[in-house]
Amino acid sequence: xxxxxxxxxxxxxxxxxxxxxxxxxxxxxxxxxxxxxxxxxxxxxxxxxxxxxxxxxxxxxxxxxxxxxxxxxxxxxxxxxxxxxxxxxxxxxxxxxxxxxxxxxxxxxxxxxxxxxxxxxxxxxxxxxxxxxxxxxxxxxxxxxxxxxxxxxxxxxxxxxxxxxxxxxxxxxxxxxxxxxxxxxx
Numbered sequence: 001x002x003x004x005x006x007x008x009x010x011x012x013x014x015x016x017x018x019x020x021x022x023x024x025x026x027x028x029x030x031x032x033x034x035x036x037x038x039x040x041x042x043x044x045x046x047x048x049x050x051x052x053x054x055x056x057x058x059x060x061x062x063x064x065x066x067x068x069x070x071x072x073x074x075x076x077x078x079x080x081x082x083x084x085x086x087x088x089x090x091x092x093x094x095x096x097x098x099x100x101x102x103x104x105x106x107x108x109x110x111x112x113x114x115x116x117x118x119x120x121x122x123x124x125x126x127x128x129x130x131x132x133x134x135x136x137x138x139x140x141x142x143x144x145x146x147x148x149x150x151x152x153x154x155x156x157x158x159x160x161x162x163x164x165x166x167x168x169x170x171x172x173x174x175x176x177x178x179x180x181x182x183x184x185x186x
Contacts, residue, residue: 026096033093036086049075 035041052075056064066074137145 026092029089029092030096032086033090036090 052066053072056066056072056075057068061067061069066072
């Protein structure tokens with residue numbers, strides 16, 4: 001026996017190197033499983049079994065290829081073979097479906113997380129806008145201020161009218177009194 005110098009990898013025995021595309025085989029398994037679950041397949045299989053039974057019960061014994069007396073061994077073998085291939089293919093298709101469902105659930109969770117983060121961001125932005133709008137003058141406050149200013153202007157106009165010179169005379173002396181009736185803005 002020849003000694004190997006490379007011990008980091010296990011020895012490979014002489015075997016057939018059969019390679020296949022797992023994705024293509026998975027699609028094939030899904031198509032078979034999808035077909036096996038249809039009413040068309042059940043009707044087809046029922047028709048085949050009925051014809052098989054008819055061909056092995058009705059004709060004379062010399063013409064029967066799977067006689068009733070032997071227990072329809074070939075039919076049993078055919079159905080067992082079909083079941084032995086169908087079960088793993090159906091399981092493979094279910095596993096692929098579970099993987100797809102897991103990936104979809106993961107994607108849904110990521111989308112939900114992003115949506116929640118976006119919603120929280122928008123809620124903070126709306127709160128900031130509300131706080132900024134709290135300092136803005138409202139229409140009612142503006143009307144009150146304009147009313148106060150209008151009253152102050154009217155009073156000043158009335159005082160100026162009293163201070164205007166007479167048509168033929170001299171102007172009275174201006175009062176040194178400061179105007180204090182103007183309201184201070186809030």
